[in-house]
Amino acid sequence: MKLSATLLLLFSAGASAAVPSLDDENWEDMTAGKTVFVKFFAPWCGHCKSMASDWEKLSDEWAGNAVGLVAEVDCTMDDTEDICEENNIEGFPTIKFGDPTALEDYEGQRDYDAMAAFAKENLKPVCSPKNLDACNDEKKGIIEKYQAMTVEDLDAAIDGVEKQIEDADNKRDEEVEKLQETYERLMEEHDVTTKRLKVENNIGLMKAVKATLAETKDEL
Template sequence: MKPDWDKLMEAFKDSETQLVADVDCTAEGKPICDNAGVKGFPTLKYGDPSDLQDYQGGRDYDSLEKFVKESLKPVCSPANLDLCDDEKKAEIEKLQAMSDEDLAASIETESKKLEAAEEEFKSEVQKLQETYQKLMEDKDNKIAEVKAAGLGLMKSVQAAKGKAAKDEL
Protein backbone atom coordinates (compact mmCIF):
# COMPACT_ATOMS: atom_id res chain seq x y z
CA MET A 1 0.00 0.00 0.00
CA LYS A 2 2.88 2.39 0.72
CA PRO A 3 3.87 2.83 -2.95
CA ASP A 4 0.26 3.64 -3.89
CA TRP A 5 -0.02 6.07 -0.98
CA ASP A 6 3.21 7.81 -1.97
CA LYS A 7 1.94 8.06 -5.55
CA LEU A 8 -1.33 9.54 -4.25
CA MET A 9 0.51 12.12 -2.13
CA GLU A 10 2.51 13.12 -5.19
CA ALA A 11 -0.61 13.40 -7.34
CA PHE A 12 -2.31 15.77 -4.89
CA LYS A 13 0.71 17.66 -3.56
CA ASP A 14 -0.34 20.92 -5.23
CA SER A 15 -4.05 20.67 -4.42
CA GLU A 16 -5.51 23.68 -2.63
CA THR A 17 -8.49 21.77 -1.27
CA GLN A 18 -7.27 18.20 -0.76
CA LEU A 19 -4.46 17.19 1.55
CA VAL A 20 -3.02 13.70 1.26
CA ALA A 21 -0.28 13.14 3.82
CA ASP A 22 1.16 10.58 6.16
CA VAL A 23 2.20 10.71 9.78
CA ASP A 24 4.79 8.51 11.47
CA CYS A 25 2.89 7.39 14.55
CA THR A 26 6.00 5.85 16.08
CA ALA A 27 8.00 9.08 16.23
CA GLU A 28 7.18 12.79 16.33
CA GLY A 29 3.67 12.12 15.03
CA LYS A 30 2.65 9.95 17.99
CA PRO A 31 0.64 12.72 19.73
CA ILE A 32 -1.29 13.37 16.51
CA CYS A 33 -2.05 9.67 16.15
CA ASP A 34 -3.06 9.31 19.78
CA ASN A 35 -5.42 12.27 19.45
CA ALA A 36 -6.92 10.82 16.25
CA GLY A 37 -7.50 7.42 17.84
CA VAL A 38 -5.04 5.48 15.69
CA LYS A 39 -4.73 1.99 17.15
CA GLY A 40 -3.09 0.01 14.33
CA PHE A 41 -1.02 0.53 11.24
CA PRO A 42 -1.65 1.45 8.55
CA THR A 43 -4.68 3.51 9.49
CA LEU A 44 -6.26 5.87 6.99
CA LYS A 45 -8.21 8.86 8.26
CA TYR A 46 -9.94 11.71 6.48
CA GLY A 47 -12.02 14.79 7.14
CA ASP A 48 -11.86 17.70 9.51
CA PRO A 49 -8.52 17.52 11.35
CA SER A 50 -10.32 17.96 14.66
CA ASP A 51 -12.76 15.13 13.88
CA LEU A 52 -11.04 12.62 11.61
CA GLN A 53 -13.05 9.65 10.35
CA ASP A 54 -11.86 6.13 9.52
CA TYR A 55 -11.45 5.35 5.83
CA GLN A 56 -13.04 2.01 4.96
CA GLY A 57 -12.51 1.77 1.21
CA GLY A 58 -10.07 -0.03 -1.02
CA ARG A 59 -6.36 0.47 -0.49
CA ASP A 60 -5.14 0.31 -4.05
CA TYR A 61 -4.23 3.49 -5.93
CA ASP A 62 -7.38 3.64 -8.07
CA SER A 63 -9.71 3.28 -5.08
CA LEU A 64 -7.78 5.84 -3.06
CA GLU A 65 -7.64 8.33 -5.92
CA LYS A 66 -11.37 7.98 -6.59
CA PHE A 67 -12.12 8.57 -2.91
CA VAL A 68 -9.93 11.67 -2.77
CA LYS A 69 -11.47 13.15 -5.92
CA GLU A 70 -15.05 12.42 -4.89
CA SER A 71 -14.97 12.84 -1.14
CA LEU A 72 -12.15 15.10 -0.03
CA LYS A 73 -13.45 18.55 -0.67
CA PRO A 74 -14.34 21.44 1.56
CA VAL A 75 -17.33 20.64 3.74
CA CYS A 76 -19.55 22.51 6.11
CA SER A 77 -17.52 23.54 9.14
CA PRO A 78 -16.82 26.65 11.22
CA ALA A 79 -14.18 27.55 8.62
CA ASN A 80 -16.60 27.02 5.71
CA LEU A 81 -19.98 28.29 6.89
CA ASP A 82 -20.92 29.14 3.31
CA LEU A 83 -21.10 25.39 2.62
CA CYS A 84 -23.58 24.76 5.44
CA ASP A 85 -27.33 24.53 5.27
CA ASP A 86 -29.34 26.74 7.62
CA GLU A 87 -29.77 24.01 10.22
CA LYS A 88 -26.05 23.25 10.42
CA LYS A 89 -25.18 26.97 10.46
CA ALA A 90 -27.50 27.45 13.41
CA GLU A 91 -25.91 24.52 15.22
CA ILE A 92 -22.41 25.90 14.63
CA GLU A 93 -23.44 29.38 15.72
CA LYS A 94 -24.98 27.96 18.90
CA LEU A 95 -21.72 26.16 19.69
CA GLN A 96 -19.66 29.25 18.87
CA ALA A 97 -21.78 31.29 21.28
CA MET A 98 -20.91 28.95 24.16
CA SER A 99 -18.19 29.94 26.58
CA ASP A 100 -14.90 28.07 26.25
CA GLU A 101 -15.60 26.34 29.56
CA ASP A 102 -19.10 25.24 28.56
CA LEU A 103 -17.90 24.02 25.19
CA ALA A 104 -15.07 22.07 26.82
CA ALA A 105 -17.52 20.57 29.31
CA SER A 106 -19.88 19.53 26.51
CA ILE A 107 -17.02 17.96 24.59
CA GLU A 108 -15.93 16.08 27.70
CA THR A 109 -19.48 14.84 28.32
CA GLU A 110 -19.87 13.55 24.78
CA SER A 111 -16.37 12.06 24.79
CA LYS A 112 -17.23 10.16 27.96
CA LYS A 113 -20.29 8.76 26.19
CA LEU A 114 -18.02 7.48 23.42
CA GLU A 115 -15.66 5.95 25.96
CA ALA A 116 -18.57 4.31 27.77
CA ALA A 117 -19.87 2.86 24.51
CA GLU A 118 -16.41 1.47 23.74
CA GLU A 119 -16.08 -0.02 27.23
CA GLU A 120 -19.54 -1.59 27.02
CA PHE A 121 -18.64 -3.06 23.64
CA LYS A 122 -15.38 -4.51 24.96
CA SER A 123 -17.15 -5.95 27.99
CA GLU A 124 -19.86 -7.58 25.89
CA VAL A 125 -17.31 -8.97 23.44
CA GLN A 126 -15.45 -10.48 26.40
CA LYS A 127 -18.67 -12.13 27.57
CA LEU A 128 -19.26 -13.48 24.08
CA GLN A 129 -15.71 -14.81 23.99
CA GLU A 130 -16.23 -16.58 27.31
CA THR A 131 -19.52 -18.06 26.08
CA TYR A 132 -17.82 -19.18 22.87
CA GLN A 133 -15.02 -20.84 24.83
CA LYS A 134 -17.55 -22.67 27.03
CA LEU A 135 -19.53 -23.83 24.01
CA MET A 136 -16.35 -25.09 22.34
CA GLU A 137 -15.38 -27.02 25.48
CA ASP A 138 -18.88 -28.52 25.75
CA LYS A 139 -18.82 -29.53 22.09
CA ASP A 140 -15.36 -31.08 22.40
CA ASN A 141 -16.46 -33.01 25.50
CA LYS A 142 -19.59 -34.32 23.76
CA ILE A 143 -17.54 -35.38 20.74
CA ALA A 144 -15.11 -37.18 23.01
CA GLU A 145 -18.02 -38.94 24.78
CA VAL A 146 -19.52 -40.09 21.48
CA LYS A 147 -16.17 -41.37 20.27
CA ALA A 148 -15.54 -43.11 23.60
CA ALA A 149 -18.96 -44.77 23.31
CA GLY A 150 -17.69 -46.58 20.22
CA LEU A 151 -18.85 -44.54 17.22
CA GLY A 152 -15.60 -45.18 15.38
CA LEU A 153 -15.82 -48.91 16.01
CA MET A 154 -19.47 -48.93 14.90
CA LYS A 155 -18.51 -47.25 11.63
CA SER A 156 -15.69 -49.75 11.11
CA VAL A 157 -18.05 -52.68 11.64
CA GLN A 158 -20.60 -51.14 9.30
CA ALA A 159 -17.96 -50.65 6.62
CA ALA A 160 -16.70 -54.20 7.07
CA LYS A 161 -20.25 -55.58 6.77
CA GLY A 162 -20.78 -53.57 3.60
CA LYS A 163 -17.53 -54.86 2.12
CA ALA A 164 -18.39 -58.44 3.06
CA ALA A 165 -21.81 -58.11 1.42
CA LYS A 166 -20.20 -56.85 -1.81
CA ASP A 167 -17.68 -59.69 -1.76
CA GLU A 168 -20.51 -62.24 -1.53
CA LEU A 169 -22.07 -60.90 -4.71
Template sequence: MKFSSALVLAAASTASAIELTPDNYEAETAGKSVFLKFFAPWCGHCKKLKPDWDKLMEEFKDSPTQLIADVDCTADGKALCDENGVRGYPTLKYGDPSDLQDYQGGRSLDDLKKFAAENLKPLCSVKNIDLCDATKKAQIEKYLAMPEAELKATVEAEEKKIEDAEENFKTEVQKLQDAYTKLNEDKEKLIAEVKAAGLGLMKSVLKAPKDGKDEL
Protein backbone atom coordinates in the same frame (compact mmCIF):
# COMPACT_ATOMS: atom_id res chain seq x y z
CA MET B 1 26.24 17.87 -7.19
CA LYS B 2 23.45 15.37 -7.91
CA PHE B 3 24.09 13.71 -4.57
CA SER B 4 23.86 17.04 -2.73
CA SER B 5 20.64 17.98 -4.53
CA ALA B 6 19.10 14.67 -3.57
CA LEU B 7 20.03 15.24 0.06
CA VAL B 8 18.50 18.72 0.02
CA LEU B 9 15.27 17.40 -1.51
CA ALA B 10 15.07 14.56 0.99
CA ALA B 11 15.64 16.94 3.89
CA ALA B 12 12.93 19.28 2.62
CA SER B 13 10.46 16.42 2.26
CA THR B 14 11.20 15.18 5.75
CA ALA B 15 10.79 18.66 7.21
CA SER B 16 7.34 19.04 5.63
CA ALA B 17 6.14 15.62 6.78
CA ILE B 18 3.33 15.53 9.32
CA GLU B 19 2.83 12.40 11.40
CA LEU B 20 -0.57 12.15 13.03
CA THR B 21 -1.32 10.66 16.45
CA PRO B 22 -4.42 10.73 18.66
CA ASP B 23 -2.89 13.72 20.46
CA ASN B 24 -2.57 15.99 17.40
CA TYR B 25 -5.20 14.56 15.03
CA GLU B 26 -8.00 17.01 15.71
CA ALA B 27 -5.73 20.06 15.71
CA GLU B 28 -3.88 19.13 12.51
CA THR B 29 -6.98 18.07 10.54
CA ALA B 30 -9.41 20.78 11.69
CA GLY B 31 -11.18 22.36 8.73
CA LYS B 32 -9.22 20.29 6.21
CA SER B 33 -9.88 17.51 3.76
CA VAL B 34 -7.19 14.88 4.27
CA PHE B 35 -5.22 12.22 2.40
CA LEU B 36 -3.52 9.86 4.85
CA LYS B 37 -1.01 7.04 4.56
CA PHE B 38 -1.27 4.42 7.30
CA PHE B 39 2.03 2.52 7.32
CA ALA B 40 4.55 0.36 9.15
CA PRO B 41 8.27 1.24 8.86
CA TRP B 42 9.28 -2.37 8.08
CA CYS B 43 6.75 -2.75 5.23
CA GLY B 44 8.38 -3.13 1.81
CA HIS B 45 5.48 -1.56 -0.10
CA CYS B 46 5.53 1.36 2.34
CA LYS B 47 9.22 1.95 1.69
CA LYS B 48 8.56 1.90 -2.05
CA LEU B 49 5.76 4.47 -1.75
CA LYS B 50 7.61 6.77 0.67
CA PRO B 51 9.61 8.91 -1.84
CA ASP B 52 6.53 9.86 -3.87
CA TRP B 53 4.40 10.31 -0.75
CA ASP B 54 7.00 12.64 0.75
CA LYS B 55 6.95 14.69 -2.47
CA LEU B 56 3.15 14.82 -2.27
CA MET B 57 3.32 16.13 1.31
CA GLU B 58 5.82 18.76 0.22
CA GLU B 59 3.53 19.78 -2.66
CA PHE B 60 0.54 20.43 -0.38
CA LYS B 61 2.33 21.54 2.81
CA ASP B 62 1.08 25.15 2.61
CA SER B 63 -2.54 24.37 1.73
CA PRO B 64 -5.03 25.85 4.23
CA THR B 65 -7.73 23.32 3.31
CA GLN B 66 -5.82 20.14 2.33
CA LEU B 67 -3.61 17.90 4.45
CA ILE B 68 -1.35 15.06 3.31
CA ALA B 69 0.05 13.17 6.27
CA ASP B 70 1.45 9.93 7.70
CA VAL B 71 0.17 7.64 10.45
CA ASP B 72 2.69 5.16 11.89
CA CYS B 73 0.69 2.09 12.91
CA THR B 74 3.59 0.68 14.95
CA ALA B 75 4.11 3.77 17.11
CA ASP B 76 2.00 6.59 18.55
CA GLY B 77 -0.45 6.40 15.64
CA LYS B 78 -1.54 2.81 16.37
CA ALA B 79 -4.84 3.85 17.95
CA LEU B 80 -5.76 5.80 14.80
CA CYS B 81 -5.01 2.73 12.68
CA ASP B 82 -7.19 0.54 14.89
CA GLU B 83 -9.98 3.11 14.90
CA ASN B 84 -9.99 3.25 11.09
CA GLY B 85 -9.87 -0.50 10.54
CA VAL B 86 -6.41 -0.62 9.00
CA ARG B 87 -5.41 -4.25 8.33
CA GLY B 88 -2.63 -3.98 5.75
CA TYR B 89 0.16 -1.58 4.82
CA PRO B 90 0.25 0.89 3.33
CA THR B 91 -3.44 1.80 3.54
CA LEU B 92 -4.45 5.13 2.02
CA LYS B 93 -7.59 6.93 3.15
CA TYR B 94 -9.01 10.34 2.29
CA GLY B 95 -11.81 12.83 2.83
CA ASP B 96 -13.48 14.13 5.98
CA PRO B 97 -11.18 13.46 8.97
CA SER B 98 -14.16 12.08 10.88
CA ASP B 99 -15.36 9.84 8.04
CA LEU B 100 -12.39 8.57 6.04
CA GLN B 101 -12.86 6.66 2.79
CA ASP B 102 -10.57 4.03 1.25
CA TYR B 103 -8.40 5.20 -1.65
CA GLN B 104 -8.39 2.65 -4.48
CA GLY B 105 -6.50 4.58 -7.19
CA GLY B 106 -3.01 4.37 -8.62
CA ARG B 107 0.05 5.02 -6.49
CA SER B 108 2.38 6.85 -8.81
CA LEU B 109 3.17 10.46 -7.91
CA ASP B 110 1.10 11.72 -10.84
CA ASP B 111 -1.89 9.60 -9.79
CA LEU B 112 -1.67 10.79 -6.20
CA LYS B 113 -1.27 14.47 -7.11
CA LYS B 114 -4.18 14.36 -9.55
CA PHE B 115 -6.43 12.66 -7.02
CA ALA B 116 -5.53 15.08 -4.23
CA ALA B 117 -6.09 18.13 -6.42
CA GLU B 118 -9.48 16.89 -7.65
CA ASN B 119 -10.90 15.31 -4.49
CA LEU B 120 -9.57 17.13 -1.43
CA LYS B 121 -12.16 19.88 -1.33
CA PRO B 122 -12.65 22.39 1.51
CA LEU B 123 -15.04 21.13 4.18
CA CYS B 124 -17.62 22.75 6.39
CA SER B 125 -15.89 23.77 9.62
CA VAL B 126 -15.54 26.60 12.11
CA LYS B 127 -12.87 28.08 9.82
CA ASN B 128 -14.96 27.54 6.68
CA ILE B 129 -18.45 28.28 7.98
CA ASP B 130 -19.51 29.68 4.61
CA LEU B 131 -19.31 26.12 3.24
CA CYS B 132 -21.80 24.81 5.80
CA ASP B 133 -25.50 24.24 5.26
CA ALA B 134 -28.05 26.02 7.44
CA THR B 135 -28.20 23.22 10.01
CA LYS B 136 -24.43 23.03 10.50
CA LYS B 137 -24.14 26.83 10.63
CA ALA B 138 -26.75 26.94 13.38
CA GLN B 139 -24.88 24.27 15.34
CA ILE B 140 -21.56 26.08 15.03
CA GLU B 141 -23.11 29.40 16.05
CA LYS B 142 -24.74 27.70 19.05
CA TYR B 143 -21.42 26.23 20.22
CA LEU B 144 -19.55 29.50 19.62
CA ALA B 145 -22.07 31.29 21.84
CA MET B 146 -21.67 28.82 24.72
CA PRO B 147 -19.35 29.70 27.63
CA GLU B 148 -16.10 27.76 27.32
CA ALA B 149 -16.65 25.88 30.58
CA GLU B 150 -20.13 24.79 29.50
CA LEU B 151 -18.89 23.70 26.08
CA LYS B 152 -16.03 21.76 27.64
CA ALA B 153 -18.41 20.01 30.04
CA THR B 154 -20.73 19.13 27.16
CA VAL B 155 -17.85 17.67 25.15
CA GLU B 156 -16.72 15.61 28.14
CA ALA B 157 -20.26 14.32 28.69
CA GLU B 158 -20.60 13.24 25.06
CA GLU B 159 -17.18 11.59 25.09
CA LYS B 160 -18.22 9.74 28.27
CA LYS B 161 -21.19 8.30 26.37
CA ILE B 162 -18.82 6.92 23.74
CA GLU B 163 -16.47 5.50 26.38
CA ASP B 164 -19.39 3.83 28.17
CA ALA B 165 -20.65 2.36 24.90
CA GLU B 166 -17.19 0.97 24.13
CA GLU B 167 -16.88 -0.56 27.60
CA ASN B 168 -20.34 -2.09 27.33
CA PHE B 169 -19.43 -3.50 23.92
CA LYS B 170 -16.27 -5.11 25.33
CA THR B 171 -18.22 -6.58 28.26
CA GLU B 172 -20.93 -8.06 26.05
CA VAL B 173 -18.40 -9.43 23.56
CA GLN B 174 -16.56 -11.12 26.42
CA LYS B 175 -19.82 -12.70 27.57
CA LEU B 176 -20.38 -14.04 24.05
CA GLN B 177 -16.81 -15.34 23.95
CA ASP B 178 -17.25 -17.08 27.30
CA ALA B 179 -20.55 -18.61 26.16
CA TYR B 180 -18.93 -19.82 22.93
CA THR B 181 -16.05 -21.37 24.87
CA LYS B 182 -18.46 -23.18 27.22
CA LEU B 183 -20.61 -24.48 24.35
CA ASN B 184 -17.54 -25.70 22.49
CA GLU B 185 -16.23 -27.47 25.61
CA ASP B 186 -19.63 -29.13 26.19
CA LYS B 187 -19.74 -30.26 22.57
CA GLU B 188 -16.25 -31.76 22.69
CA LYS B 189 -17.04 -33.51 25.99
CA LEU B 190 -20.22 -35.06 24.58
CA ILE B 191 -18.43 -36.23 21.44
CA ALA B 192 -15.70 -37.85 23.54
CA GLU B 193 -18.28 -39.60 25.75
CA VAL B 194 -20.21 -40.96 22.75
CA LYS B 195 -17.04 -42.28 21.15
CA ALA B 196 -15.87 -43.83 24.43
CA ALA B 197 -19.23 -45.60 24.81
CA GLY B 198 -18.51 -47.70 21.72
CA LEU B 199 -19.66 -45.72 18.70
CA GLY B 200 -16.63 -46.81 16.71
CA LEU B 201 -17.20 -50.48 17.51
CA MET B 202 -20.87 -50.24 16.57
CA LYS B 203 -19.95 -48.75 13.19
CA SER B 204 -17.35 -51.50 12.65
CA VAL B 205 -19.94 -54.21 13.32
CA LEU B 206 -22.37 -52.62 10.89
CA LYS B 207 -19.72 -52.51 8.16
CA ALA B 208 -18.33 -56.01 8.82
CA PRO B 209 -19.26 -58.65 6.19
CA LYS B 210 -21.82 -61.17 7.40
CA ASP B 211 -20.40 -64.72 7.59
CA GLY B 212 -23.78 -66.43 7.40
CA LYS B 213 -23.48 -68.19 10.77
CA ASP B 214 -26.85 -66.89 11.86
CA GLU B 215 -28.58 -68.36 8.81
CA LEU B 216 -30.50 -71.68 9.12
Protein backbone atom coordinates in the same frame (compact mmCIF):
# COMPACT_ATOMS: atom_id res chain seq x y z
CA MET C 1 25.81 21.85 5.40
CA LYS C 2 22.81 21.41 7.68
CA LEU C 3 19.68 20.14 5.90
CA SER C 4 16.33 21.71 6.66
CA ALA C 5 13.64 19.69 8.45
CA THR C 6 11.63 19.55 5.22
CA LEU C 7 14.53 18.06 3.25
CA LEU C 8 15.19 15.54 5.98
CA LEU C 9 11.58 14.46 5.78
CA LEU C 10 11.72 14.09 2.03
CA PHE C 11 14.82 11.93 2.14
CA SER C 12 13.84 9.83 5.16
CA ALA C 13 13.35 6.11 4.57
CA GLY C 14 9.85 5.11 3.63
CA ALA C 15 8.77 8.63 2.66
CA SER C 16 7.91 9.52 -0.90
CA ALA C 17 9.59 12.65 -2.25
CA ALA C 18 6.46 13.40 -4.27
CA VAL C 19 4.13 13.35 -1.28
CA PRO C 20 3.83 16.53 0.82
CA SER C 21 5.35 15.82 4.22
CA LEU C 22 3.63 17.50 7.14
CA ASP C 23 5.13 18.32 10.52
CA ASP C 24 4.27 20.34 13.61
CA GLU C 25 5.65 23.52 12.05
CA ASN C 26 4.10 23.43 8.57
CA TRP C 27 0.82 21.64 9.36
CA GLU C 28 -1.32 24.75 9.79
CA ASP C 29 0.00 26.54 6.70
CA MET C 30 -0.13 23.54 4.36
CA THR C 31 -3.59 22.37 5.42
CA ALA C 32 -5.24 25.80 5.67
CA GLY C 33 -8.52 25.83 3.75
CA LYS C 34 -8.04 22.23 2.64
CA THR C 35 -9.90 18.99 3.10
CA VAL C 36 -7.10 16.53 3.76
CA PHE C 37 -6.33 12.84 3.29
CA VAL C 38 -3.31 12.06 5.48
CA LYS C 39 -1.26 8.91 5.99
CA PHE C 40 0.51 8.66 9.35
CA PHE C 41 3.38 6.20 8.97
CA ALA C 42 6.72 4.90 10.19
CA PRO C 43 9.62 4.14 7.80
CA TRP C 44 10.08 0.59 9.19
CA CYS C 45 6.40 -0.32 8.74
CA GLY C 46 5.94 -3.05 6.12
CA HIS C 47 2.34 -2.14 5.31
CA CYS C 48 3.39 1.50 4.90
CA LYS C 49 6.04 0.50 2.39
CA SER C 50 3.66 -1.71 0.43
CA MET C 51 1.16 1.11 -0.08
CA ALA C 52 3.76 3.86 -0.66
CA SER C 53 3.58 3.81 -4.47
CA ASP C 54 -0.23 3.95 -4.49
CA TRP C 55 -0.19 6.83 -2.00
CA GLU C 56 2.37 8.69 -4.10
CA LYS C 57 0.27 8.21 -7.23
CA LEU C 58 -2.81 9.50 -5.44
CA SER C 59 -0.91 12.47 -4.04
CA ASP C 60 0.40 13.36 -7.50
CA GLU C 61 -3.17 13.48 -8.82
CA TRP C 62 -4.18 15.96 -6.12
CA ALA C 63 -1.04 18.11 -6.29
CA GLY C 64 -1.93 21.79 -6.55
CA ASN C 65 -5.64 21.18 -5.94
CA ALA C 66 -7.37 24.19 -4.42
CA VAL C 67 -9.51 22.09 -2.09
CA GLY C 68 -7.98 18.67 -1.43
CA LEU C 69 -4.57 17.69 -0.08
CA VAL C 70 -3.12 14.17 0.02
CA ALA C 71 -0.12 14.17 2.35
CA GLU C 72 1.77 12.10 4.91
CA VAL C 73 3.28 12.39 8.38
CA ASP C 74 6.32 10.40 9.54
CA CYS C 75 5.50 9.81 13.20
CA THR C 76 9.08 8.76 14.02
CA MET C 77 10.37 12.31 13.55
CA ASP C 78 10.85 14.64 16.51
CA ASP C 79 9.03 17.47 14.75
CA THR C 80 5.84 15.45 14.19
CA GLU C 81 5.37 14.36 17.79
CA ASP C 82 2.57 16.85 18.51
CA ILE C 83 0.56 16.03 15.38
CA CYS C 84 0.75 12.30 15.95
CA GLU C 85 -0.16 12.63 19.62
CA GLU C 86 -3.07 15.00 18.97
CA ASN C 87 -4.49 12.56 16.41
CA ASN C 88 -4.07 9.55 18.72
CA ILE C 89 -1.81 7.66 16.32
CA GLU C 90 -1.04 4.27 17.85
CA GLY C 91 -0.44 2.02 14.82
CA PHE C 92 0.87 2.32 11.28
CA PRO C 93 -0.25 3.15 8.78
CA THR C 94 -3.16 5.18 10.14
CA ILE C 95 -5.08 7.14 7.53
CA LYS C 96 -7.32 10.06 8.39
CA PHE C 97 -9.34 12.56 6.39
CA GLY C 98 -11.50 15.65 6.57
CA ASP C 99 -11.16 18.96 8.37
CA PRO C 100 -7.51 19.26 9.53
CA THR C 101 -8.73 20.37 12.97
CA ALA C 102 -11.09 17.40 13.40
CA LEU C 103 -9.80 14.45 11.38
CA GLU C 104 -11.83 11.26 11.00
CA ASP C 105 -10.54 7.72 10.56
CA TYR C 106 -10.43 6.28 7.04
CA GLU C 107 -11.61 2.69 7.31
CA GLY C 108 -11.71 1.70 3.64
CA GLN C 109 -9.45 -0.54 1.59
CA ARG C 110 -5.87 0.58 1.08
CA ASP C 111 -5.39 -0.14 -2.59
CA TYR C 112 -5.13 2.68 -5.12
CA ASP C 113 -8.59 2.27 -6.67
CA ALA C 114 -10.39 2.33 -3.33
CA MET C 115 -8.44 5.31 -1.99
CA ALA C 116 -8.77 7.26 -5.24
CA ALA C 117 -12.54 6.74 -5.28
CA PHE C 118 -12.77 7.79 -1.64
CA ALA C 119 -10.69 10.91 -2.24
CA LYS C 120 -12.83 11.91 -5.22
CA GLU C 121 -15.98 11.55 -3.12
CA ASN C 122 -14.73 13.14 0.10
CA LEU C 123 -12.03 15.72 -0.64
CA LYS C 124 -14.54 18.50 -1.05
CA PRO C 125 -15.11 21.71 0.89
CA VAL C 126 -16.33 20.73 4.35
CA CYS C 127 -18.46 22.73 6.72
CA SER C 128 -16.37 24.17 9.54
CA PRO C 129 -16.07 27.40 11.54
CA LYS C 130 -13.38 28.50 9.08
CA ASN C 131 -15.37 27.49 6.00
CA LEU C 132 -18.95 28.63 6.57
CA ASP C 133 -19.61 28.84 2.83
CA ALA C 134 -19.75 25.03 2.79
CA CYS C 135 -22.36 24.95 5.57
CA ASN C 136 -26.11 24.79 5.17
CA ASP C 137 -28.35 26.88 7.41
CA GLU C 138 -28.73 24.06 9.93
CA LYS C 139 -24.98 23.59 10.36
CA LYS C 140 -24.44 27.35 10.54
CA GLY C 141 -26.95 27.48 13.38
CA ILE C 142 -25.14 24.70 15.22
CA ILE C 143 -21.80 26.47 14.81
CA GLU C 144 -23.28 29.73 16.10
CA LYS C 145 -24.66 27.87 19.11
CA TYR C 146 -21.25 26.41 19.92
CA GLN C 147 -19.49 29.74 19.32
CA ALA C 148 -21.73 31.31 21.96
CA MET C 149 -20.46 28.80 24.54
CA THR C 150 -17.36 29.23 26.68
CA VAL C 151 -14.34 27.00 26.23
CA GLU C 152 -15.15 25.44 29.59
CA ASP C 153 -18.72 24.65 28.51
CA LEU C 154 -17.48 23.16 25.24
CA ASP C 155 -14.96 21.03 27.13
CA ALA C 156 -17.74 19.76 29.39
CA ALA C 157 -20.00 18.99 26.43
CA ILE C 158 -17.22 17.17 24.57
CA ASP C 159 -16.28 15.22 27.70
CA GLY C 160 -19.92 14.23 28.12
CA VAL C 161 -20.19 12.83 24.61
CA GLU C 162 -16.83 11.07 24.86
CA LYS C 163 -17.95 9.53 28.17
CA GLN C 164 -21.06 8.15 26.47
CA ILE C 165 -18.90 6.73 23.69
CA GLU C 166 -16.57 5.18 26.26
CA ASP C 167 -19.56 3.67 28.08
CA ALA C 168 -20.85 2.23 24.80
CA ASP C 169 -17.41 0.73 24.09
CA ASN C 170 -17.25 -0.77 27.58
CA LYS C 171 -20.73 -2.26 27.24
CA ARG C 172 -19.75 -3.81 23.91
CA ASP C 173 -16.61 -5.29 25.45
CA GLU C 174 -18.59 -6.72 28.37
CA GLU C 175 -21.15 -8.32 26.04
CA VAL C 176 -18.41 -9.73 23.82
CA GLU C 177 -16.74 -11.22 26.90
CA LYS C 178 -20.04 -12.83 27.89
CA LEU C 179 -20.44 -14.22 24.38
CA GLN C 180 -16.91 -15.60 24.54
CA GLU C 181 -17.67 -17.31 27.84
CA THR C 182 -20.90 -18.74 26.39
CA TYR C 183 -19.05 -19.94 23.30
CA GLU C 184 -16.37 -21.67 25.38
CA ARG C 185 -19.03 -23.32 27.59
CA LEU C 186 -21.00 -24.55 24.57
CA MET C 187 -17.85 -25.91 22.93
CA GLU C 188 -16.91 -27.75 26.13
CA GLU C 189 -20.43 -29.19 26.45
CA HIS C 190 -20.35 -30.19 22.80
CA ASP C 191 -17.03 -32.00 23.22
CA VAL C 192 -18.28 -33.86 26.29
CA THR C 193 -21.54 -34.84 24.57
CA THR C 194 -19.93 -36.06 21.36
CA LYS C 195 -17.32 -38.10 23.23
CA ARG C 196 -20.04 -39.67 25.41
CA LEU C 197 -22.19 -40.56 22.40
CA LYS C 198 -19.25 -42.15 20.61
CA VAL C 199 -18.35 -44.26 23.65
CA GLU C 200 -21.92 -45.26 24.60
CA ASN C 201 -22.79 -46.31 21.06
CA ASN C 202 -19.45 -47.90 20.20
CA ILE C 203 -19.39 -45.93 16.98
CA GLY C 204 -15.81 -46.98 16.29
CA LEU C 205 -16.77 -50.67 16.36
CA MET C 206 -19.84 -49.97 14.24
CA LYS C 207 -17.70 -48.41 11.55
CA ALA C 208 -15.16 -51.26 11.75
CA VAL C 209 -17.89 -53.88 11.34
CA LYS C 210 -19.41 -51.93 8.47
CA ALA C 211 -16.04 -51.85 6.73
CA THR C 212 -15.60 -55.61 7.24
CA LEU C 213 -19.05 -56.34 5.86
CA ALA C 214 -18.34 -54.17 2.86
CA GLU C 215 -15.10 -56.05 2.19
CA THR C 216 -16.91 -59.42 2.50
CA LYS C 217 -19.61 -58.26 0.10
CA ASP C 218 -16.98 -57.19 -2.41
CA GLU C 219 -15.30 -60.60 -2.21
CA LEU C 220 -18.62 -62.33 -3.01
